[in-house]
Amino acid sequence: MSDFFDDQDFVSIDFTLQSFRKGEYDNCTFTDCNFENLHVSNTSFLECTFIDCNLANVKFGGTTLNQVTFESCKLLGADFSVCQPFMLDIRFRESILQLANFTQLPLKGTSFTSCQVIEVDFTNADLSQATFTGSTLTKTIFDNTNLTKADFIEALDFTIDTTNNNMKGAMFSKDNLEGLVAHLQLNLK
Numbered sequence: 001m002s003d004f005f006d007d008q009d010f011v012s013i014d015f016t017l018q019s020f021r022k023g024e025y026d027n028c029t030f031t032d033c034n035f036e037n038l039h040v041s042n043t044s045f046l047e048c049t050f051i052d053c054n055l056a057n058v059k060f061g062g063t064t065l066n067q068v069t070f071e072s073c074k075l076l077g078a079d080f081s082v083c084q085p086f087m088l089d090i091r092f093r094e095s096i097l098q099l100a101n102f103t104q105l106p107l108k109g110t111s112f113t114s115c116q117v118i119e120v121d122f123t124n125a126d127l128s129q130a131t132f133t134g135s136t137l138t139k140t141i142f143d144n145t146n147l148t149k150a151d152f153i154e155a156l157d158f159t160i161d162t163t164n165n166n167m168k169g170a171m172f173s174k175d176n177l178e179g180l181v182a183h184l185q186l187n188l189k
Contacts, residue, residue, distance in 0.1 A: 064088075070095050081105060128166075132158075152176065 003023030014034040024044040031051045041061035049069045056076040064084045073095040080090075081103045091111045098118040106126045114134040121141045128148040137158035142165050149169040152158060155176060160167070162180055172180065 065090050069093065075100055 003021045005021075005023065005025045005028055007026070008028045010028065010030045010033055012032045013030075015038050016034055016036055020035070020038055020040065022040070022043045024046065025048050027047045028045075029049045029051065030053050033050070033053045035053060035055045035058045037057045037059075039059040039061070040063055041059055042063065044064040045066070045068050046064070047067045049071065050073050051071045053070075053073045055070075055078055056074055058075075058078050059082075060078065060080060061082045062084060063082075064087070065080075066087045067089045069091045071093045073092075075092075075095055076098045077100065078097070079101045081101045083105070085104075085106050088106055089110075090107075091113075092115050093111075093113045094115065096116045096118075097112075097120050098116065100117075100120045102120065102122050102125050104124045107122075107130055108126050109129045110127065111131045111133070112135045113131070115132075115136075117132070117135050117137045117140050119139045119141075120137075122145045123141055123143040124145065126146040127142075127150050128146050129150065130147075131151040132155035133151065134154050134156075136156045140158060142158075142160045144164060146166045147160070147170045148166055149171070151171045153171050153173045153176075158176075160180055
């Protein structure tokens with residue numbers, strides 16, 4: 001039988017030194033916790049918030065993330081593609097997502113607010129209605145990605161091949177269109 005945790009606060013816990021108990025976490029908050037290289041596989045996080053946590057190289061195999069918010073978290077190398085896609089609902093604010101993997105995930109309406117989204121892979125993902133407000137998207141991969149009605153108005157440093165992604169209704173600022181024509185190798189002045 002797996003453990004059940006409800007309305008609990010976990011503060012300044014280094015789960016690399018202290019055992020992390022797999023189970024279901026409902027409406028829990030994790031603040032300043034270290035999950036680096038940890039296996040949280042087959043764990044459910046429902047209506048949880050992670051604040052100032054290190055989740056670098058965390059293993060999410062079979063993990064449920066429903067109404068989960070990551071605020072000011074470090075998520076280097078996090079492979080979200082192995083999470084349970086059913087009811088996947090995640091939000092990111094002021095977090096570092098470098099080399100993270102979101103391939104083939106349903107991420108409709110996901111918000112990335114003021115994040116460093118660096119070398120992240122969104123291949124075959126559904127990012128329709130996603131928002132990237134104030135986020136930097138350096139070397140992020142959009143390949144056969146559904147970007148219908150996605151909001152890139154305040155996004156920075158992105159490159160998107162318009163011929164290889166569904167872009168219907170996607171929103172951009174006139175000032176950040178350069179990333180949409182980079183694949184054409186034009187000389188813009």
